[in-house]
Amino acid sequence: xxxxxxxxxxxxxxxxxxxxxxxxxxxxxxxxxxxxxxxxxxxxxxxxxxxxxxxxxxxxxxxxxxxxxxxxxxxxxxxxxxxxxxxxxxxxxxxxxxxxxxxxxxxxxxxxxxxxxxxxxxxxxxxxxxxxxxxxxxxxxxxxxxxxxxxxxxxxxxxxxxxxxxxxxxxxxxxxxxxxxxxxxxxxxxxxxxxxxxxxxxxxxxxxxxxxxxxxxxxxxxxxxxxxxxxxxxxxxxxxxxxxxxxxxxxxxxxxxxxxxxxxxxxxxxxxxxxxxxxxxxxxxxxxxxxxxxxxxxxxxxxxx
Amino acid sequence: xxxxxxxxxxxxxxxxxxxxxxxxxxxxxxxxxxxxxxxxxxxxxxxxxxxxxxxxxxxxxxxxxxxxxxxxxxxxxxxxxxxxxxxxxxxxxxxxxxxxxxxxxxxxxxxxxxxxxxxxxxxxxxxxxxxxxxxxxxxxxxxxxxxxxxxxxxxxxxxxxxxxxxxxxxxxxxxxxxxxxxxxxxxxxxxxxxxxxxxxxxxxxxxxxxxxxxxxxxxxxxxxxxxxxxxxxxxxxxxxxxxxxxxxxx
Numbered sequence: 001x002x003x004x005x006x007x008x009x010x011x012x013x014x015x016x017x018x019x020x021x022x023x024x025x026x027x028x029x030x031x032x033x034x035x036x037x038x039x040x041x042x043x044x045x046x047x048x049x050x051x052x053x054x055x056x057x058x059x060x061x062x063x064x065x066x067x068x069x070x071x072x073x074x075x076x077x078x079x080x081x082x083x084x085x086x087x088x089x090x091x092x093x094x095x096x097x098x099x100x101x102x103x104x105x106x107x108x109x110x111x112x113x114x115x116x117x118x119x120x121x122x123x124x125x126x127x128x129x130x131x132x133x134x135x136x137x138x139x140x141x142x143x144x145x146x147x148x149x150x151x152x153x154x155x156x157x158x159x160x161x162x163x164x165x166x167x168x169x170x171x172x173x174x175x176x177x178x179x180x181x182x183x184x185x186x187x188x189x190x191x192x193x194x195x196x197x198x199x200x201x202x203x204x205x206x207x208x209x210x211x212x213x214x215x216x217x218x219x220x221x222x223x224x225x226x227x228x229x230x231x232x233x234x235x236x237x238x239x240x241x242x243x244x245x246x247x248x249x250x251x252x253x254x255x256x257x258x259x260x261x262x263x264x265x266x267x268x269x270x271x272x273x274x275x276x277x278x279x280x281x282x283x284x285x286x287x288x289x290x291x292x293x294x295x296x297x298x299x300x301x302x303x304x305x
Numbered sequence: 306x307x308x309x310x311x312x313x314x315x316x317x318x319x320x321x322x323x324x325x326x327x328x329x330x331x332x333x334x335x336x337x338x339x340x341x342x343x344x345x346x347x348x349x350x351x352x353x354x355x356x357x358x359x360x361x362x363x364x365x366x367x368x369x370x371x372x373x374x375x376x377x378x379x380x381x382x383x384x385x386x387x388x389x390x391x392x393x394x395x396x397x398x399x400x401x402x403x404x405x406x407x408x409x410x411x412x413x414x415x416x417x418x419x420x421x422x423x424x425x426x427x428x429x430x431x432x433x434x435x436x437x438x439x440x441x442x443x444x445x446x447x448x449x450x451x452x453x454x455x456x457x458x459x460x461x462x463x464x465x466x467x468x469x470x471x472x473x474x475x476x477x478x479x480x481x482x483x484x485x486x487x488x489x490x491x492x493x494x495x496x497x498x499x500x501x502x503x504x505x506x507x508x509x510x511x512x513x514x515x516x517x518x519x520x521x522x523x524x525x526x527x528x529x530x531x532x533x534x535x536x537x538x539x540x541x542x543x544x545x546x547x548x549x550x551x552x553x554x555x
Contacts, residue, residue, distance in 0.1 A: 005356075014517045037431065037476075038447070038474060038475055038477075038479070039447055039474035039475065040446075041476075081387075134348070135347050135348050136348060136349070140417040146378055158474075161473065161474055162348075162393070162470065162473055162502065163344070163348060163502065164347040164348045164350075164502055164547070165502060165504055165540060165543055165544070166347055166544055166548055167347065167348060168502075169544075186428065190473075190474040190476075191503075192473070205530035207478065235488075249483055251478075252481055252484065252505075252509065254504070254507075254508040254538070254539070255508045255527065256506035256511075256527075293477050295365060296476075296477055297477050297478055300476065300477075300478055301478075
């Protein structure tokens with residue numbers, strides 16, 4: 001397999017906080033690879049190190065075949081879209097794009113085909129100052145600027161944070177199409193539900209990778225049963241379920257509670273009869289497959305120390 | 306949650322224009338005392354503009370509104386004293402300690418020294434943050450910051466607390482603990498007005514409104530909204546409202 005990024009034991013501390021703790025992984029050519037984890041997990045630090053914007057304390061990586069110390073080689077091969085808007089607000093849409101092309105010694109025309117699909121949506125605003133664009137448009141422009149030098153590896157740091165669910169979905173569809181062109185993409189997100197859009201994901205928390213696998217494999221590996229429960233009185237339901245001694249965890253998931261329990265103890269009948277006994281109406285009790293969020297919470301609780 | 310039926314927010318035909326652009330286009334709704342009210346919408350739909358009017362920061366172009374018993378046009382100062390607000394990225398001072406932040410905000414909200422002292426202790430022990438009290442904010446874990454930010458926004462015991470995407474980027478366990486705090490506040494009678502991009506969280510609200518292009522296009526309990534739009538999930542309800550053409554072609 002052709003590996004585009006190989007990271008080995010990358011460690012970085014800020015004063016007493018270990019932002020990254022011996023992080024190792026590899027990303028294959030043409031893969032859409034997700035880093036899923038909350039704020040403060042170390043995602044941005046990792047991307048900064050891999051794009052040579054920041055130095056690691058120890059460990060190394062090969063990015064498109066180059067060691068981290070080969071900054072210039074790496075920078076021309078990667079596209080990087082930081083979490084914060086980092087274009088020039090006083091330059092127009094077109095000027096920003098031309099600027100980034102020029103910095104990398106190319107022209108907008110030369111690589112236009114890569115950004116065409118995204119840029120057509122920006123074209124009506126090409127003379128507008130970047131600072132005056134809407135959030136969604138800024139994001140599209142930032143993506144164009146990160147792509148204009150035809151990078152071999154694309155790093156997107158939390159491109160969907162704070163973005164509404166519909167726009168998030170559209171952004172991921174766009175990434176799916178970029179991937180079709182053979183680009184290797186590393187993307188970070190705090191939204192667990194976005195994991196399913198990736199070929200493989202690394203679940204990351206407090207500078208440590210909890211697990212790496214295709215999302216479907218991670219959920220299959222979940223060692224417990226998950227039972228989803230709802231009733232007409234969710235507040236009371238929660239209190240009643242918390243008394244179930246064979247429950248490993250009880251968490252709200254939208255309109256349902258998810259109860260996890262060891263497979264040998266798991267029984268929907270037992271829960272159904274408990275609910276009946278407690279006077280719940282309109283109940284629903286079903287064994288379901290674990291989602292990434294169930295897995296993430298389980299791994300968090302088992303990696304506390 | 307006991308809802309008394311008394312309205313704590315009443316909005317009628319509220320409009321906000323910026324030049325020729327209408328950010329909030331004639332919205333009307335009521336929120337009941339003690340309700341957890343979800344205020345949803347796509348980016349740019351006008352949520353933030355609406356909230357900034359409701360908390361008395363921006364004056365509306367036209368319409369009527371009463372918030373926490375005060376008129377939005379003539380008593381905006383009174384409104385600000387009776388509400389709490391927590392912004393997207395919480396507004397604690399990183400270089401002050403936990404206790405200093407509490408004291409600072411209590412002072413801003415006009416609490417008297419002896420009351421503030423009492424309230425600060427109460428808050429720290431409720432949150433179980435005794436071991437952090439003299440720690441700088443920048444050194445405490447994110448989940449704790451989030452919880453502290455919410456408590457600080459309510460230190461003056463406001464009638465309504467406005468939370469603008471309070472759980473954005475938070476880990477899934479802390480996110481759920483944060484909702485426990487929201488329920489606690491609501492149970493004590495504080496009205497919670499909240500925006501979120503997590504659709505599972507919209508299910509935790511008593512009622513939800515969805516804004517599209519400056520208007521409120523839907524408002525009901527999550528169960529009723531799903532029924533009304535014949536949708537499996539709130540995600541689907543949201544999609545149908547925010548991108549009507551796409552869901553028709555589906």
